[in-house]
Amino acid sequence: MAKCYGCGKISKGGMPTVKIEGEERPYCADCYWKVQKEYKGKKNCEDCSYFSAEKCKKRNKNLEPVTVGYLTYFVQAEDCGNYSTDKDVALAEVRKLEEAGQFGEAASGYDKLGMSEEAEAAREKIAQESVVNARSSVTNLAKKGKTLTYYCPHCGAPLKVGAKAEAKKKCPRCKGDLDVLNLAKLISQHQDE
Numbered sequence: 001m002a003k004c005y006g007c008g009k010i011s012k013g014g015m016p017t018v019k020i021e022g023e024e025r026p027y028c029a030d031c032y033w034k035v036q037k038e039y040k041g042k043k044n045c046e047d048c049s050y051f052s053a054e055k056c057k058k059r060n061k062n063l064e065p066v067t068v069g070y071l072t073y074f075v076q077a078e079d080c081g082n083y084s085t086d087k088d089v090a091l092a093e094v095r096k097l098e099e100a101g102q103f104g105e106a107a108s109g110y111d112k113l114g115m116s117e118e119a120e121a122a123r124e125k126i127a128q129e130s131v132v133n134a135r136s137s138v139t140n141l142a143k144k145g146k147t148l149t150y151y152c153p154h155c156g157a158p159l160k161v162g163a164k165a166e167a168k169k170k171c172p173r174c175k176g177d178l179d180v181l182n183l184a185k186l187i188s189q190h191q192d193e
């Protein structure tokens, strides 16, 4: 049994829901269609220069999305005095993110602005960061006297890294390249052991 939040119609079957303010509201097909249309027409924070990864940087807080089917809307923009679609403002905000070391968010910001080279450069920094992290993880393992076994992605040979073994650049069996990024992933999976 479901009761439409819009018109009060009762249905034995299920109804599509809209999530507003943490509440799942069922709607009959007609009302759901209206709600979909209504939200499509609203101002969306995602188009705003001060928005990044569900967060409004003017209000400095995470925004609660309204979920309609598969789509999410941040409609706080509707009554927000800071709403801006100025590209220069957006770019300045993205640069700030990058300076703060939030490369992932910066990269998607650049993507949104159609600046693919900058986006790639920011992503490159994420990769560099994980290489640095991987190296320091290996150092930490060694300090703790631990050794990890991992496997060559090419031939499956068991390889060791940590106290008794340095990270290798090539597999001793097949001479394949051992990606330091894979090593970083492996180590982070075993971090808690």
Ligand SMILES: [Zn+2]
Residues within 6 Å of the ligand: 004, 005, 006, 007, 008, 009, 027, 028, 029, 030, 031, 032
């Ligand atoms: Zn209805």
Ligand SMILES: [Zn+2]
Residues within 6 Å of the ligand: 152, 153, 154, 155, 156, 157, 171, 172, 173, 174, 175, 176
């Ligand atoms: Zn190998």
